[in-house]
Amino acid sequence: MSGFTALDLARIQFGFTVSFHIIFPALSIGLASYLAVLELCWLRTKREVYSDLYHFWLKIFAVNFGIGVVSGIVLAYQFGTNWNFFSQFAGGITGPLLTDEVLTAFFLEAGFLGVMLFGWNRVGPALHCFASVMVAIGTLISTTWILASNSFMQTPRGYAIENGVLVPADWLEVIFNPSFPFRLLHMSVGAFLATAMVVAAVGAWHLLRKNDIPAVRTMFSMAMWMLLVTAPLQALLGDAHGINTLEHQPAKIAGVEGHWQNQGDEPLPLIVFAIPDMENETNHFQIAIPRMGSWILTHTWGGQIKGLKDFPKEDRPDATIIFFTFRAMVGLGMAMIGLALWAAWQRHRHAMYSSPWLLRATTVMGPAGLIAILAGWYTTEIGRQPWVVYGLLRTKDAVSAHAVGTLALSLGLFIVVYAFVFGVAITYIFRLMRSGPARYDAAHAATGGPGQAHTPSRPLSAVPDQISTNGSAQ
Template identity: 85%
Template sequence: MPGFTALELARIQFGFTVSFHIIFPALSIGLASYLTVLELCWLRTRREVYRDLYHFWLKIFAVNFGIGVVSGIVLAYQFGTNWGFFSQFAGGITGPLLTYEVLTAFFLEAGFLGVMLFGWNRVGPGLHCFASAMVAIGTLISTTWILASNSFMQTPQGYRIEHGVLAPDSWLAIIFNPSFPYRLLHMSVGAFLATAMVVAACAAWHLLRKNDTPAVRTMFSMAMWMLLVTAPIQAVIGDAHGINTLEHQPAKIAALEGHWENQGDEPLPLVVFALPDMNSESNHLQIEIPRVGSWILTHTWGGQIKGLKEFPKEDRPNASIIFFTFRVMVGLGLAMIALGLCGLWLRKRHAMYSSPWFLRLTTLMGPAGLVAILAGWYTTEIGRQPWVVYGLLRTRDAVSTHAAGTLALSLCLFIVVYAFVFGVAITYIFRLMRGGPARFVTEGSAH
């Protein structure tokens, strides 16, 4: 790939692989909890519709979970192969955190996943439900450790530097670093929201094709209730996360808002659209709403934040990218809130299951939650640049000493392999979804 340096290719390769990976754990988190709720409803009511939905989504969860695990292993190897100096500098902290994930989440999931997938006719109802709950808890524990590691890289604390590398000073401070609670909540609720959108889109697709069964109606109703609750909650968490980021990473907030400098004591406008130019240190084609930026960023009508020009050029994130990724995330979040409210309005009018335009819109918005997660991840990670460990290690100093040609070749191989493997997996998942919930027939079990 001519024109790219080894650093740029290493960043592209990691971004490419993690972009494919992140959507599968997000769905695993949401689906595992959804399956647990379905089984609890089945145990409580004995309504066959919950049992049928459980087995329908269990197949999709199994494929999704497997792809998520496989794609995650690749990322672990990349830390050693492409980011050797990062591993050397921060491995004393990030290594144990990821090891804790294996010792807790992976072992918990591995211990109960087999019972969850194959034990319906082999163990009692209570034990099977317990296994489903343990897998769901395992996905959340995995999220906790991964977000603790990532959050430490964003807002490091509880460390000391010995012989040029990081060493733990307080594990409690490392894990519960300033941004960790916000990132954990934001990602977890985002996973539930993305799963609700996928489930709703699947049900809406079947309703459009007159597959109007109790199972389809039930999963559509549950998904729309989940969307109605989680979308506004996610907005509140996102606002708190933004205030936290403004405190600890002010350059990131200035970049994603396209804010270059303050104009005297004037309140900040909300820049709705612009083309940020890092070279000219200005915005082109700017569309703004006066004063609203101050209210959103500082919760006052006259507050100000630092502009990008107040930071050294070498410490500025690329505003021309995260300005748009942030707006994609926020725009999709607002669209999901509107969809949930629209669903509530139609539900009260007894038209939620039969309104063609609403069902089509819900189907089209199926990927919205996953796209919002990707956009949010791009905003967070690109906004951290030029640091890989914020304020301590620059990205250019973290990359391994590989030739650009070697990284270009491995990137091309990743693209080919991922296109095939993920293409097959996603195609199979869509085929399972198109089949729809079917009546599950037990084989003489106690269920």
């Protein structure tokens, strides 16, 4: 690929594959907790609407979980194939953290997943609910370990360097590094928010098509309550995360804000729009609000932060990217807060299920939470550049010694394979969503077992064999 170096292609390939991977685990985190809540509600009330919703979303969760596992395997291999110098340098810390994720989280999820997917008619209600809760807890534990590893790369603590490689000096400091609590909360709430948007969009889509049944109303109502809580909470967590980043990664914040240098003692403006020019160290077409930047970044009307010119050129992140990804994340977050308040007002007016504009807006905004997660991840990871382990190992020193042609070929193959595999998976998930919740008939549900039809052997066994073109399960 003309104009690209091996480093460029390795970064693009990792960014491409991890972008797909983030979407599915984020939904798995939210859907697992949603399913646990639905089953707890069913146990407490015995209302069939909760059972119907549980089995509807369980099928979608099964497909999503399976695809998430597949996409995660690719990433594990890339650390060794494309980033072997990173693995050599930091593997003594990141390796055990990811191993702990497998031992404590993945095994917990795998151990109870079969009971969750296939045990409704085989085990008691309490045991089945316990399995659902354990799977939900497993997804959160998995998030904890992965974020601990990523946060260490952002704000490394508790390490020593021996013979040119990182070794742990204090595991508690390694895990509970300065940015870890903020990243963990921000990502977990983001997953709940993204899932609430997806559930709300499915409910709104069916309501627009006059599928106004109790299960659809219940899922839409629950999602909107969740949106009303998580959207403002995510904004507060994002503010706290930003203050933490300003303390430990000031160059990232300068790039995010497109801030080049302070003008004497003048307060910082909030740059709403600009086109940062890294070569000429300036912004083009800038639109700014006076003083507002100081208030947001320092919570005072006259505070200042370091500008990009205060850092050596080789230590500056690429503001031309993170300036826009950050604003995409914030813009979508504000839109979701607005949608939640709109829905609350329509609920107060007893018109939430019948307002066509609200339902259309909710349907269109279904992917907003997932897109915001991706935009936030791009901001975090690109903003860390040029470091792969902040302040310790530069990205250019972490990449494997592959030829440009080799990386270009593998990237092309990834694009083709991912377009097919994930295209089919996403299409199938959409068809499941279109089918809508239906009354679950436990008496006629497939029991499976040795020698029987529908013997459960994989997560996808939990979904129907066929879905007709109009979306109904066969």
